Amino acid sequence: MEPLEHLFRRExxxxxxxLTRIFGVANLALVEDVVQDALCRALETWKIRGVPDxxxxxxxxxxKNRALDFLRREHTAHAFAPQVSWHVESEQAIRSGIELLDAxxxxxxxxxxxxxxxxxxxxxxxxxxxxxxxxxxxxSVAEIASAFLSRHDTVKKRITRAKALLASSKRLFELTDAxxxxxxxxxxxxxxxxxxxxxxxxxxxSAVRAELCDAAMRLAALLCxxxxxxxxxxxxLCSLMFLHAARLPSRLDQSGNFTQLLxxxxxxxxxxxxCEGQRLLEASATGxxxxxxxxxxxxxxxxxxxxxxxxxxxxxxxxLYDVLMRVRPSPVxxxxxxxxxxxxxxxxxxxxxxxxxxxxxxxxxxxxxSAALGELELRxxxxxxxxxxxxxxxALARNxxxxxxxxxxxxxxxxxxxxDSPGK
Amino acid sequence: xxQFAFLYRGGDPMPASPAEMQQRMxxxxxxxxxxxxxxxxxxxxxxxxxxxAMVTGAPKRNITDGPYAEKDLVIGLTVVEARxxxxxxxxxxxxxxxxxxxCVEVRPxxxx
Numbered sequence: 198m199e200p201l202e203h204l205f206r207r208e209x210x211x212x213x214x215x216l217t218r219i220f221g222v223a224n225l226a227l228v229e230d231v232v233q234d235a236l237c238r239a240l241e242t243w244k245i246r247g248v249p250d251x252x253x254x255x256x257x258x259x260x261k262n263r264a265l266d267f268l269r270r271e272h273t274a275h276a277f278a279p280q281v282s283w284h285v286e287s288e289q290a291i292r293s294g295i296e297l298l299d300a301x302x303x304x305x306x307x308x309x310x311x312x313x314x315x316x317x318x319x320x321x322x323x324x325x326x327x328x329x330x331x332x333x334x335x336x337s338v339a340e341i342a343s344a345f346l347s348r349h350d351t352v353k354k355r356i357t358r359a360k361a362l363l364a365s366s367k368r369l370f371e372l373t374d375a376x377x378x379x380x381x382x383x384x385x386x387x388x389x390x391x392x393x394x395x396x397x398x399x400x401x402x403s404a405v406r407a408e409l410c411d412a413a414m415r416l417a418a419l420l421c422x423x424x425x426x427x428x429x430x431x432x433x434l435c436s437l438m439f440l441h442a443a444r445l446p447s448r449l450d451q452s453g454n455f456t457q458l459l460x461x462x463x464x465x466x467x468x469x470x471x472c473e474g475q476r477l478l479e480a481s482a483t484g485x486x487x488x489x490x491x492x493x494x495x496x497x498x499x500x501x502x503x504x505x506x507x508x509x510x511x512x513x514x515x516x517l518y519d520v521l522m523r524v525r526p527s528p529v530x531x532x533x534x535x536x537x538x539x540x541x542x543x544x545x546x547x548x549x550x551x552x553x554x555x556x557x558x559x560x561x562x563x564x565x566x567s568a569a570l571g572e573l574e575l576r577x578x579x580x581x582x583x584x585x586x587x588x589x590x591x592a593l594a595r596n597x598x599x600x601x602x603x604x605x606x607x608x609x610x611x612x613x614x615x616x617d618s619p620g621k
Numbered sequence: 622x623x624q625f626a627f628l629y630r631g632g633d634p635m636p637a638s639p640a641e642m643q644q645r646m647x648x649x650x651x652x653x654x655x656x657x658x659x660x661x662x663x664x665x666x667x668x669x670x671x672x673x674a675m676v677t678g679a680p681k682r683n684i685t686d687g688p689y690a691e692k693d694l695v696i697g698l699t700v701v702e703a704r705x706x707x708x709x710x711x712x713x714x715x716x717x718x719x720x721x722x723x724c725v726e727v728r729p730x731x732x733x
Contacts, residue, residue, distance in 0.1 A: 205639035205646070237635050244649035244717075245629075245668040245697045319657075337638030579680045 203411060204248075205236055208256045209335030214307035216264060222314070222365050225332075230268065235260040253574035308333060309423055309551055312416060313372055314363060316383040318350030324359040326394075329355050334412040344394060344406055377425050384420070384439045387436050388413045389490070392438050396445075407445055414438050421477075432481035440497035443467040455602040459506040470500050489525035492517055511540040528559045544573040564593040568603060575610060585611040622702040624663055624730040625709040627716070629699075631692035632723020648717035655700065661712055666699035692722070700730065 216228040235256055249255045276421040315328040330336040395409025417435045420426040447465040450456050478494050496517045503509040518534035531554040541549025560566035571586035584607055591603040636642045656662050671694055673687045703709035713725040
């Protein structure tokens, strides 16, 4: 059922965003109940009748009726909850409000507003992402906890607190253009982190959480549809997501093993996503601001355009990493730069560059760091050193896919000399 | 070929997240598609709400909520074609309702 992929998740986010506009943010919990109820009804009906031609419209109608049911009950009881009455003077008002549900443009706008509300400067990045995933993408607490290797309790607390903060903000859905402009970079950052988590996945379940990538790409596409938020940086962010996502199908081989970029079967890259990514990169090349997203997208684009691994333009990639180190320096960027240098000038130069990373200690818990050292030592012919680094990486591996990959590398280092000669 | 009713009973505590709903939906979709591809579906049938009333006749007419525990509630039915009861029962075994603790009652439909 290809067209129905993520239907429930996608519609959950849309309905929550729209109904929150109508009922007011103070009623977020009520809205979530109404939406959950509509989705459950849909499941009960569709599992036997089959999915209707326009499931989104069916769901919206059901949610609308549930909301009206709720209001009618409140009417007969002559007891509007105080937090409802301020927003809803009459059933007529709510009815006309709900009719707007069907306007596609409004739905997009609602989701954007919800996204910007979730990225309030008063919330930490972790909370922003958790909230976006929970409210707009229909992820449960358990799913978020598992995707981010966090404890269930921690995520639950984070979301509860964040929702309380949202609910206390009277200005949700009345964000001004200035608010949008001010929060845009937080929103972009949250989507970027969401996508990275999906792509590099720390989850134990699977190294490639395509669903997180999908969620990030869907929301990023919304940013492109709105004049205020469709900035060059937004296009660049979208571009890098598309260019990376195009490679998702080849990251795992037939037996579910992780395949490095240079060893990937390029014929399995998704051409449609690649073209779209290149088009977005061109669209991003306006204005005078060069963001990290631009540079990362440009790097991804060079990889994507190379016919095969051997024709990768490593010099150009190194100079783009130089730019990235100026725009958004980090030890992880420095590590990738060092690896690109190793491709140009040999493993020794790469190792030197890694040792020269000033805040190298921050990479200590990053499995790719030890793995990178192992890789370069292996190419350098220092098997014992390589093996040692791979073992350290293995101890940090976060999921079976990473573990299998590193175990295979250790095997490639040959038999352990120290082990073979007990005299030592 | 004879006709049989599958009565779906119980199961299904509400799924916690849209993703779980999606998974369940896809399982039911695959199950029905499989049955339909093999030509067993006579009528996909009707889903039933979990609410309802039970009207009893003695000593006098009386209306109560359904007397059934959640696990016994009929939540829908489907009409299938199969050779005999054993075959129909065999067909029901892949129904996703079992994963949610429900069951399928297989009943021959009386035909003249």
